[in-house]
Amino acid sequence: MTLSTPATAPTDERALPASRDHSRAQLRARLVQSAITQFATHGFEGASTRAIAEGAGAHQPQINYHFDNKENLWRAALEQLLSELDDLLSEPSQASDVAMETTIRVLVTFGSRRPELNQILIHEGANPGPRLAWLVDTHLRTRSQQLRSAWEHAVAAGIAADVPSDLVYHTVLGASALVYANAPEARLLFATDPTDPDQVQAHADAMVRLFLPGITQRNQQ
Amino acid sequence: MTLSTPATAPTDERALPASRDHSRAQLRARLVQSAITQFATHGFEGASTRAIAEGAGAHQPQINYHFDNKENLWRAALEQLLSELDDLLSEPSQASDVAMETTIRVLVTFGSRRPELNQILIHEGANPGPRLAWLVDTHLRTRSQQLRSAWEHAVAAGIAADVPSDLVYHTVLGASALVYANAPEARLLFATDPTDPDQVQAHADAMVRLFLPGITQRNQQ
DNA sequence: GTCTATAATTAGATAGAC
DNA sequence: GTCTATCTAATTATAGAC
Numbered sequence: 001m002t003l004s005t006p007a008t009a010p011t012d013e014r015a016l017p018a019s020r021d022h023s024r025a026q027l028r029a030r031l032v033q034s035a036i037t038q039f040a041t042h043g044f045e046g047a048s049t050r051a052i053a054e055g056a057g058a059h060q061p062q063i064n065y066h067f068d069n070k071e072n073l074w075r076a077a078l079e080q081l082l083s084e085l086d087d088l089l090s091e092p093s094q095a096s097d098v099a100m101e102t103t104i105r106v107l108v109t110f111g112s113r114r115p116e117l118n119q120i121l122i123h124e125g126a127n128p129g130p131r132l133a134w135l136v137d138t139h140l141r142t143r144s145q146q147l148r149s150a151w152e153h154a155v156a157a158g159i160a161a162d163v164p165s166d167l168v169y170h171t172v173l174g175a176s177a178l179v180y181a182n183a184p185e186a187r188l189l190f191a192t193d194p195t196d197p198d199q200v201q202a203h204a205d206a207m208v209r210l211f212l213p214g215i216t217q218r219n220q221q
Numbered sequence: 222m223t224l225s226t227p228a229t230a231p232t233d234e235r236a237l238p239a240s241r242d243h244s245r246a247q248l249r250a251r252l253v254q255s256a257i258t259q260f261a262t263h264g265f266e267g268a269s270t271r272a273i274a275e276g277a278g279a280h281q282p283q284i285n286y287h288f289d290n291k292e293n294l295w296r297a298a299l300e301q302l303l304s305e306l307d308d309l310l311s312e313p314s315q316a317s318d319v320a321m322e323t324t325i326r327v328l329v330t331f332g333s334r335r336p337e338l339n340q341i342l343i344h345e346g347a348n349p350g351p352r353l354a355w356l357v358d359t360h361l362r363t364r365s366q367q368l369r370s371a372w373e374h375a376v377a378a379g380i381a382a383d384v385p386s387d388l389v390y391h392t393v394l395g396a397s398a399l400v401y402a403n404a405p406e407a408r409l410l411f412a413t414d415p416t417d418p419d420q421v422q423a424h425a426d427a428m429v430r431l432f433l434p435g436i437t438q439r440n441q442q
Numbered sequence: 443g444t445c446t447a448t449a450a451t452t453a454g455a456t457a458g459a460c
Numbered sequence: 461g462t463c464t465a466t467c468t469a470a471t472t473a474t475a476g477a478c
Contacts (some may be wrong), residue, residue: 024461041348049454057464064455066461119347125403126340127262135410144410163427165412166420167400170426174395179388182346189365190358190387199387206384206392208313210431245443270472280445285473287443 027068030056035077040116043123044074081117082139085110100154101208108204111177112195130131144169159214176207249287251277261337264344265295302338303360306331321375323430329425332398333416339398361392365390380435397428
């Protein structure tokens, strides 16, 4: 990073003039959002930095200026998506007997609104390499273990179906998110759009019935 | 196709000398297999024809000679994978009350042995375009409708769980195949390998219990 | 049918004027 | 910080000798 700010200028980015900071943050946010779209539909190798920049109304070298390289932009895209998921998952403390149901419903609804996260995760999960290692070590291991322990509590409470805890992560995620990650395919296969709110609600209800047969259904139509 | 065979030569490829036909078919098979691997791990745009040729012990222009272009090779790869799946699915006529169970078990076991099919399908299912349209029109629509009608029979027989038939395709496939499509991720997340035969058997059993709670479990451990 | 050479295009990243 | 121009390397596809 070679910055040409005067020696007397504040070294902390937060102290920069508000307008400058605003536009800088805005451009970075637009680049991240465009990167999310491109990485989700074409994969890391298939997405071009030129197309990402064009989608953000910027020029291609600005990606290197603001993110150094393509992989750093990819990491920023994933941390944006994961923070959006966390905003929904980290609700205030819940009674443990409904924690698993809430988790399933959040996975379905977030998957329908932000299919890009699962599209990218599924793409990277097929390919051993440094990006997958970073994903697992930095973000996925903790989450999968939280899901596993929540599942084991639900099994002990007689709520959950008989699915081995090693398989819960991929079976619940696959059953809850694949139809949205592959929404373009689903729209060609079926007459209905899976992201219609009614369809999403029916899907969430079906997933709760399927994976948590031991609880009383409250939100059913 | 510009063939320089003499005018008296047979026009049917099957009448060519056995050895020549053999090596030609062998090379094509090696290119298709290498393409399957590369498309599955890197996606269509991310896979390079040079890497595919190298994996088959061939030179890059031989792909254009034998398949004309990259997209034709991709289609050949998918038809190879789908024919392998059909070899398992089109078993002799089954009693309808076990047809759905057999289908689920085949999806799990084939997904574990040939993760490439689902990896490619999931990659393409996220991206509207001519490849997805070809996949849906030529192969996927028929299969998804067969699964839907088998599911509706199982529901009518009181065997199947309460999952809307529009969602069966993606929920069953997601729950049954994602752990294998993302086996590299699963190996980093958990201590066990999901493709171990014991794990696959446990997974198939769990999927049958989950989606077909109304049948008597015979193959359970 | 195979192989070398290469054409035509595109990729990510950098230099330097402004 | 932005923008034009460009570098190096990699891409798919083709030409032509063998």
